[in-house]
Amino acid sequence: MSLDTDRRAVIAGALGLGLMPGAAVARAASPAFLWGVATAAHQVEGGNVNSDVWLLEQLSGTPFVDKSGDAIDHYHRFEDDIALIARLGFSSYRFSIEWARVEPAEGQFSDAEMAHYARMLDCCRRHGLTPVVTLHHFTSPRWFAASGGFENQNAPAVFARYAARVVAALGDRIGWLCTINEANLSFAPSPRLRTSAATATGSTHFSTFLFSDTSVSKPIVRACHAAARTAIKAIRPALPVGYTLAMDDVQDSPDAPGRGTAMRSAMYDVWLEAARQDDFVGVQTYTRLVVGPKGPVRLSPETPRTQLGQEVYPAALGGTVRYAAKVSGRPILVTENGVGTEDDALRIRYIDGALAALGACRRDGIDVRGYVHWSAFDNFEWLMGYRPKFGLVAVDRATQTRTPKPSARHLGAIARARRSGPWGSQDL
Known part of the structure; x- marks a missing residue:
């Protein structure tokens, strides 16, 4: 993937690593199009x-530029946060349950923590929000990582x-x-990180979701998802059960017809084909990747960029x-889409452009069940x-x-105006 265009590759660059590609099913229960926003437990709780x-984050020489610390204290402030999401006009809230x-x-298993997430779910329902829940959003319990994480052949049974x-x-x-957020995403393992973490935990097999041997971990990740779905x-x-995938819009450059098409197939098809047994595919998209004769095309200096x-x-x-709908044959739920920027006017333009593209998909008959903005x-x-x-x-x-930005009110107004229409409406 291009180091210029993919937010995940920015993380890989910070480590000096390469990004690694990685019976009948029920229809989704609700006919209403979901208009939502998303968070992930570790990032907000x-x-x-x-x-x-x-x-x-705590290790000496860690590549994390900040420690998560209190984050935005969503763990204690979720009631006010969920009420705000509803007041803004949204009909859905995607969040993750923290396995750790x-x-x-x-x-x-902690009954107290299960009760905490029950309160979150009940709060969503009281405010008219459909909860979209993720079981694994990049973080795992320390004991699971110390046992080898998703490189451990026993992981499917443990995750299920x-x-x-x-x-x-x-x-x-x-x-x-x-089940699993961006199941196809991972970076090459960092020997320094693994060594430091193994020393800290007394384990010789420490492995995390984002930094694993993908030749071993990714087939196990798919097996974890399948085992969890069965359970x-x-x-x-x-x-409705599915997983989410990190997907750039991989395109051919004019001077290399077919190169992007081939790369797209290599990156995504195994994951989309595995999703044919699911109720939906969660698509998470931020940008595109243009592929030329020598690989990903680097951005020109004048190209508008995000942070x-x-x-x-x-x-x-x-x-x-x-592409996800074509290969998987499943309904699509956009589980993440957004832009990293301090320029909120740019965020509004980005939202409008993304929704225009999504509306065209629906007009062409693609079964899109909702749009969830990150973040x-x-x-x-x-x-x-x-x-x-x-x-x-x-x-x-x-x-x-908390201070809502103009983009919050803009997207919330769109959601409020259009959420009352029937699912069959072709207008976003």
């Missing part, structure tokens, strides 16, 4: 001390056990369930949705810390004051 990423909280030690416990306790409150469906057959060096290209969403709030963006601003709502972390 704060105090995720039992997770592998928290450990990596729910199962802090192997086989020991966790999924089953969550769904048994909370499944009646969940609207849509994503979930045994408990709640009607609950992460991405090309500002909102139409990318149309390309990825079309609800400015938050912790992994190795890049708190500098990139993806949020519709600004957060003063000194006071934890």
Whole structure:
């Protein structure tokens, strides 16, 4: 992938690593188009001390430019945050359940933490928000990483056990369930990070989701998803289940017809074909990747870019949705789409461009079930810390004051105006 255009490659660059590509099913239960915003537990909750990423943040020489710390304290402030999301006009909230909280030690599940997430789900329902829940959003319990994480052949059974416990306790409150966020995403393993983390945990097999041997981990990730889906469906057959994929709109350059097409197939087809057994595919798109005769084309100096060096290209969403629908044959839920920028006017233009592309997909008959924007709030963006601003709502972390940006009101007004129409409406 291009180091210029992909936000994930920015993380890889910080480490000096290369980005590695990585029976009948039920239809989605709700006919209503979802208009939502998203967060992830580690990026907003704060105090995720039992997770592998928290450990990596603390290591000497860590590549993380900030520590997540209290984040935006969403763990304690979720009621006000969810009420704000609803007031802005949205109909859905995507968030993740933190495995490291729910199962802090192997086989020991926390009823208190399960009750916390039950309160979040109930809060969503009270405010008219359909919860889209992710079981794994990049972070794992420290004990799981120390056992080899997704490089461990026993991981599918362990992950399915966790999924089953969550769904048994909370499944009646969940609207849509994503097992694994951006299941296809990973970076080459960092020997220095693995060594430091192994020393800290006393393990010789420490491996995290983002920094793993992909030749080993990615087939196991797919097996984890399949095992979790089976366990979930045994408990709640009607609950829509899928995973989400990181997808750039991979295109041919004019002087290299077919090169981008071939790269796109190599990057995504195995994941989209595996999703044919799912109820939906979660598409997560930020930009495009143009492929020339020698590989990804580098951006020209005059190309508009985001804070992460991405090309500002909102139409990318149309390309990825079309491709995901074609290969998988499944309904599409846009589970992330957004732009990292301090320029909120640019964010508004990006949103409008992305929705125009998505509307064209629907007019062409593609089964798109919803649009979930990344992100609800400015938050912790992994190795890049708190500098990139993806949020519709600004957060003063000194006071934890939330301030909706004009883009929040803009997208919220669109959601409010159009959420009451029937699913069959072709207009976004």
